[in-house]
Amino acid sequence: VEVEDREVEVKEVFENYTNLEKECEAAKQPVSVELQ
Structure with missing residues (x-):
């Protein structure tokens, strides 16, 4: 049971x-467009 809980935690961290x-990529795009 503990191992399964750990796997779920890792998956959640990876998804986050x-x-x-x-979000960072989306935030960079408008900035790069303005620079051009």
């Missing part, structure tokens, strides 16, 4: 990290 990356 992926979402953060997507």
